[in-house]
Amino acid sequence: MKPRTSASTQQLLSRLLPRHPLHWVILSLLLAVSPHLLRFPAWASALILALCGWRLLSLSYPRLALRQWMLIIIMLPTAAVIFLTYGTLFGKTAGSLLLSVLLAIKLHECHKRRDYILLIGLSFFIIVTNFLFSQSLLTVAFMLLLVQVLIMSLISINDEGAQIDLKQRTTLASRLLLQSLPLMLLLFVLFPRISGPLWKLPEEQQTAVTGLSDSMTPGNISSLIQSNAVAFRVEFESETPPQKQLYWRALVLWYFDGRTWEQGKTNLTPWPQIEAIDDYVTYTITLEPHNEKWLYGLDMPVEVPSDLRYTNEFLLRTRKPVSHLYQYTLTSALSYQIQPTLSPWEKSAGLNIPTVNNPETFALGQQLAKTYQQPRKIVQQVLNMFNQQNFHYTLNPPPTPGFDSVDQFLFETRKGFCEHYAGSFALLMRAAGIPARVVLGYQGGTLNPLNRVMTVRQKDAHAWTEVWLDGEGWVRIDPTASIAPQRIETSLDAALSPEEDRPLHMQMNSGLMRELMFYWDAIDNRWNQWVVGYDHQLQQDFLKAMFNQDVSFSDLVILMVSGFLITLLIIVLLIVRPWRSTTDVDPVVRLYQRFCQKLARHGLIREQHEGPIDFCQRAVRTLPEQKDSITLITRLYTRLRYAPDPQERQLQQLRQLVSGFRVSKGNS
Amino acid sequence: MASELPLLPRSLERLIKQWASRRLNPPSSEAIINRQRLYILPTSHGVTIFTILLLILLGAINYENSLGYMLAFLMGALGFLSMVHTHQNINHMKLQLANPRPVFAGQLAHFPLTLSFKRPGMHPALQVQAENGDAICAHLLDDTAIDIMLPVATHQRGYMPIPRLKIFSEFPLGLFHAWSWVQLESHCLVYPTPAPSHLPVSHTSSDPLGQQSSESTGVDEFAGIRKYQPGDPPSHMAWKAIARTGELQSKLFTSDSSNDLHIRWDSLNPGLDTEKRLSILCRLVIDAHDHGLSYSFDIPGTSLPSASGQHHRDLCLKALALFGTQPV
Numbered sequence: 003m004k005p006r007t008s009a010s011t012q013q014l015l016s017r018l019l020p021r022h023p024l025h026w027v028i029l030s031l032l033l034a035v036s037p038h039l040l041r042f043p044a045w046a047s048a049l050i051l052a053l054c055g056w057r058l059l060s061l062s063y064p065r066l067a068l069r070q071w072m073l074i075i076i077m078l079p080t081a082a083v084i085f086l087t088y089g090t091l092f093g094k095t096a097g098s099l100l101l102s103v104l105l106a107i108k109l110h111e112c113h114k115r116r117d118y119i120l121l122i123g124l125s126f127f128i129i130v131t132n133f134l135f136s137q138s139l140l141t142v143a144f145m146l147l148l149v150q151v152l153i154m155s156l157i158s159i160n161d162e163g164a165q166i167d168l169k170q171r172t173t174l175a176s177r178l179l180l181q182s183l184p185l186m187l188l189l190f191v192l193f194p195r196i197s198g199p200l201w202k203l204p205e206e207q208q209t210a211v212t213g214l215s216d217s218m219t220p221g222n223i224s225s226l227i228q229s230n231a232v233a234f235r236v237e238f239e240s241e242t243p244p245q246k247q248l249y250w251r252a253l254v255l256w257y258f259d260g261r262t263w264e265q266g267k268t269n270l271t272p273w274p275q276i277e278a279i280d281d282y283v284t285y286t287i288t289l290e291p292h293n294e295k296w297l298y299g300l301d302m303p304v305e306v307p308s309d310l311r312y313t314n315e316f317l318l319r320t321r322k323p324v325s326h327l328y329q330y331t332l333t334s335a336l337s338y339q340i341q342p343t344l345s346p347w348e349k350s351a352g353l354n355i356p357t358v359n360n361p362e363t364f365a366l367g368q369q370l371a372k373t374y375q376q377p378r379k380i381v382q383q384v385l386n387m388f389n390q391q392n393f394h395y396t397l398n399p400p401p402t403p404g405f406d407s408v409d410q411f412l413f414e415t416r417k418g419f420c421e422h423y424a425g426s427f428a429l430l431m432r433a434a435g436i437p438a439r440v441v442l443g444y445q446g447g448t449l450n451p452l453n454r455v456m457t458v459r460q461k462d463a464h465a466w467t468e469v470w471l472d473g474e475g476w477v478r479i480d481p482t483a484s485i486a487p488q489r490i491e492t493s494l495d496a497a498l499s500p501e502e503d504r505p506l507h508m509q510m511n512s513g514l515m516r517e518l519m520f521y522w523d524a525i526d527n528r529w530n531q532w533v534v535g536y537d538h539q540l541q542q543d544f545l546k547a548m549f550n551q552d553v554s555f556s557d558l559v560i561l562m563v564s565g566f567l568i569t570l571l572i573i574v575l576l577i578v579r580p581w582r583s584t585t586d587v588d589p590v591v592r593l594y595q596r597f598c599q600k601l602a603r604h605g606l607i608r609e610q611h612e613g614p615i616d617f618c619q620r621a622v623r624t625l626p627e628q629k630d631s632i633t634l635i636t637r638l639y640t641r642l643r644y645a646p647d648p649q650e651r652q653l654q655q656l657r658q659l660v661s662g663f664r665v666s667k668g669n670s
Numbered sequence: 671m672a673s674e675l676p677l678l679p680r681s682l683e684r685l686i687k688q689w690a691s692r693r694l695n696p697p698s699s700e701a702i703i704n705r706q707r708l709y710i711l712p713t714s715h716g717v718t719i720f721t722i723l724l725l726i727l728l729g730a731i732n733y734e735n736s737l738g739y740m741l742a743f744l745m746g747a748l749g750f751l752s753m754v755h756t757h758q759n760i761n762h763m764k765l766q767l768a769n770p771r772p773v774f775a776g777q778l779a780h781f782p783l784t785l786s787f788k789r790p791g792m793h794p795a796l797q798v799q800a801e802n803g804d805a806i807c808a809h810l811l812d813d814t815a816i817d818i819m820l821p822v823a824t825h826q827r828g829y830m831p832i833p834r835l836k837i838f839s840e841f842p843l844g845l846f847h848a849w850s851w852v853q854l855e856s857h858c859l860v861y862p863t864p865a866p867s868h869l870p871v872s873h874t875s876s877d878p879l880g881q882q883s884s885e886s887t888g889v890d891e892f893a894g895i896r897k898y899q900p901g902d903p904p905s906h907m908a909w910k911a912i913a914r915t916g917e918l919q920s921k922l923f924t925s926d927s928s929n930d931l932h933i934r935w936d937s938l939n940p941g942l943d944t945e946k947r948l949s950i951l952c953r954l955v956i957d958a959h960d961h962g963l964s965y966s967f968d969i970p971g972t973s974l975p976s977a978s979g980q981h982h983r984d985l986c987l988k989a990l991a992l993f994g995t996q997p998v
Contacts, residue, residue: 119715119844123722126745130726133737142737149744153843160844164794164809174792174842178751185747190740200732326734534736574754 024061026155027121028054028109033148034128035102041135042099043087049080053106060110068110077107098131118159122152137327137534139526150175181573188569190536192562194555197538212460213292214442216253218263220407224397224419227494229460230507233444234289234298235527236456243283243300245446246490247336249466249478250298250458253442254315256351260359260405263425263440271314271345277475279304281336288530289328295319297330298443298458301478302340305333316340327535342475344437352437352470359405360429362413367433377436377471384430385484388423392416395423395486395497397504420489423481424465437470441478445490452524461494461507590642590653597635597660604665614640627666635659676713676847690851694834697855700766703837708850710757716845720749752843759793759839760848767832772859772987774952778821779858781832786815795841801833822858827948827991829857861987862945864953905962931958931965931976933986948990955990959983969993 032054039047053076060067068076080103081091088096105124112121129145153175157166166174212229215222234250257266284305287298297310297318306312307330311319320328341348355364374380387393394417402410408426411418418426424440431438445464447456466480483490489497495508532540545553553561598608598617606624608617618636622629638656675683686709693707712720723745730738766784773779785796785808792811799805800822808818824830838849912918933954938947951969958965959978966976972989974982 115844116715120718123719126719126741127722127726130729130735130738130741133735133741134733137735137737142740145737145741149741149748153748156843156845157841160795160840160842162795162797162807162809162841164811164841166792166794166811170792170811178748178755178842181751182744182747185750186740186743189743189746190736193739193743196731200728533740536736537734570750573751577751577754578758 022061023115023118023155023159024057024109024112026151026158027112027118028058030122030125030148030152030155031105031109031128033151034125034132035105037132037136037141037144038098038102038128041095042102046080046084046099046103049076050102050106053103053109057109057112070111073107073110077104094131094134098128098134101131102128115159119156122155122159125152139529146179150179153178181577184569184573185566188565189562191541191544192558192565194558194562195536195538195541213294214252214463216265216294216296216442218255218421218425218440218442218465219261220399220402220411220418220422220425223421223463223465224399226463227397227419227461228505230505231460232290232523232526233292233458233460233462234287235530236288236447236458237286237454238456239284239286241283242449242454242456243336245492246483247301248446249301249441249464249480250444250447251301251317251441252296252298252444254317254468255440255442257354258356258425258429260356261407263428266351269314269351270347271341274312274314274316275341275343275475276302276304276316276335277339277342279335279338282333283336284331284333286329286331288527288535289324289330291325291327293323293325295321295323297324297328299332300334301336302338303332303334304338307331327530329535339475341470342473344470348470349437352439353432353435355429355432356405360408361406362409363426363429364433366412367430367435370430371434377434377469380434380436381431381469381471381479384427385479385481388427388481389484393418393485394499395419395482395489397498397502420482421465423485424467427479427481428467428469431467431469439468439476441466441468445480446493450520450523450527452520453527455524455527457523457527461505590639590656593653593656593660594635594639594643597639597663600660600663600665625665628663631659631663635663675849676711677717678711687851691834694851694853697853699768699855700764701852701854703760703763703765703850703852705761707852708757708761708848710753710846710848713840713845713847716749719745719845723749748843749845753846755842756839756846756848759841760796760837760850763787763793763796763837765835765837765852765854767854767856769856770858772861772984772991773824774861775824775827775863777824779824779830779860780819780821781856781858783818783820784815785810785818788814790814793839793841795839797838799836799838801836803833805836805838824858824860827860827862827945827993828995829992830860832856832858859988859991861991862948862952864956865946865949866953931963933958933965933967935969944994948993952987952990955983955986 032051035050039050042050056066056068081100084096084100084103085091088099090096091100101124105121105128108117108121108124112118125148129148132141132145150172154171157171157175212226212231213233214226253265254269255263255265256269257264282304283300285300289297297320299306299316299318302316303312303318306318309321310330311321313319318330318332344352357364370380370383374383396417397419399411399417399419399422400415402415402422404410408429411422412426412430428438428440442463442465444458444462445466446462447458449456464482466478466482468476468478470476480490486497495504498504542552545558594614601621602608606621612620614636618632621632625632635656638652638659642652642656675686678686690707690709723742726738726745727742729735730742764784764786766786768782768784770779770781781800783798785798787793787810790812794809794811796808796810797805798808798818798820800820803820803822806818806820808816810816820832820835822830822833832854835852835854836849837852838847840847907918933951935947935951938950942950955965955967959980959982962978964976964978965982967974967982967986967989969989971993972986974985974989
């Protein structure tokens, strides 16, 4: 019974594998779109899948084929909805979505080889739209897999019905792919890179990337903690500062409406003042694209690149939202005094309180001010309160809805995350008459021992406060440090109570997993710096290092073309292997040819039609004295060539005889 | 008919053909496609994919997207290599032609063609097309040779030389069209088109087929056994004698000479034009053969005594095919 089952499984397998070229086209399209399906709105992904599935059905049941007018009815509203959702048809997401839907519709108008090939070509285009969202190493691995499938599709479209089995098809496609890789690498390195875009990129409401937002509402930082995505990477030039000093500032929030902290109106303070600077650190940050204009700097940046805007709140801004991997180098001072004199704008904004909300907090602040009078003491008193009273640090605090959220937190729930502590602390300070503001950014980071690169992830998002004290300027106060000091000194994981539900990435943070993550992170970082970030500047640096001199544009073009042609030639030679035909000839034949050449030099030329034995007889008649050697060579040759079991020993003998064979002069 | 080469205007195609015809191989019954006679151009699909590549490259430059560059270059490299593979798919291919069986004018002549490679390898989607004919496709998957029958339309009686062949392939990716023109030497004997089977009586001075009844009822007398000669009908095989002697023997019959059929040029209406006449004679020969009759054959230039059998028929038809032409 066994062969029968294997035959039926084979049958099943061959039924599952794509047979019709259109199967391959649908498979290619689905694979190319697949990374998008999670990004697109659910209705769009469902539509694309349904269109592909329907085409598969209508291939077997032509009655079900969609008519042209039906396709138009599907297409027009889809385009309208895309336009209404994204405000454009050509932005990053809108464009990819529109293209994907159009291709899925085109599947239904796809009957000839020409259509198949067009669809395969456009699938290549869809792969590129994936790169607008992710350029990670995994994406490239997926791209190679996809290209393999696309090549196999092209083969099956063009094989004219040849019964090439799947294995041969796969081998051929992977051979093509492997042969192309060196050429691709060469072009990638040498193709002249241009700095700056050719035309203005279409504006689109930027899609939300997981990351900080420009306001703080209870719950929005603790939701970030769920993400293990990289925010940015840092390479310090010298020693890495201690964990508790790693405050990466990005935003300063002044305005509070009772629930949400926002940046408020433009800060009119004339110029940032910084004094008593010490403990410098210089570092380079590689920022993952976040589609925002703000950058991150270690408290407090003092030397910044000239093309960045440096605000009076010691923040860094770019001119355009960061949509590519972005690298910049900063020097910060870990000891500093900022704004020793408070500007009128800062004073009014730093003391502004919405009086209608949170009355209990306001009363508490007033009372503290009356009791302790000195600002330092008030600060300390509130920190003590967090530390000693029944406050809890948790990722999942009970909700505090409405505009009295601070009152609810301070006097009822008493369970909160950094945003609760920072927000309520700043409000209390303002109520007590101390100017205060909230700062958003990241705190800490994971140092990879393999490459000394620190990775700051979304889970390191943090909120803290700055209060203005007479004679000290704006001083950083992190209320979280008094409720959960481990958060600041080591990690969030250490700060949370053991019973707390942790995000998945923290649960997996065991020994081996951690080690592997470090390796992966180091590779990812290399990839980002050398491949994703390979631009005009990096290309120039690389070529300079290779050739010890600057390479001009025209030299680069010549280098690229000649390098390409040489590599192509080598690969073509490896494919064609023109030398193979000579080595293919039987060594026995070669030896016999040598023997014939020796005779030919003395006028004994073997005719085309003459068999070896006839030739032997003729040769013996002409050279009777060498009858023995001629007949022996001929006999060995015929035996080696035509006998069923030629022996290695006989070949040796033939070799010796032929090389020892001489035509004696006297007889010729 | 659609243009033979992709993407080219007719005038340019004609120029290329003229140029290539000066580079054709010397006619012989076999030919090997080599680099000098193998041409390659992108197909329209190739141009489509190339356009998409350019769009991707433009996007990559604009968005400074490294992976976009990478994909564009990968596509470019694949394109170049697919050109090499397409070229290799038919380079060094050997074509050997055998003589085709004769056909009647208007039928398709089938030229037996052997495609082979010295080294075994995969050569799918090899296409051969006779000028003005349909392409036929052959796949060499893990063999070194394959036999195909190349259909060529016939119009005129006589020896028809095989038209110039175009061998082409677009495998593996369909982005390039590699082709070679090959002139082989082979002829197909084309018999005249037989006239319709029900001949109007007025065309013949006597009705030759009228004698059919007397022939079929007439009893042939067994006259003896002779050595088999090509053309003897299989029904006349003397099986007992063959079994005894081990040699092929035929039974010999004498038939009444008055019942014998004469297919003669002169027996037809003298007003008939030559081609029409040949066509009618052709029909007569076929019918006589099909009925197993013996017939003598007599046209100007050829005169055959009464006989029957395949060989006799072929001789008669050949004489009709070549009537008035120089034998090749």
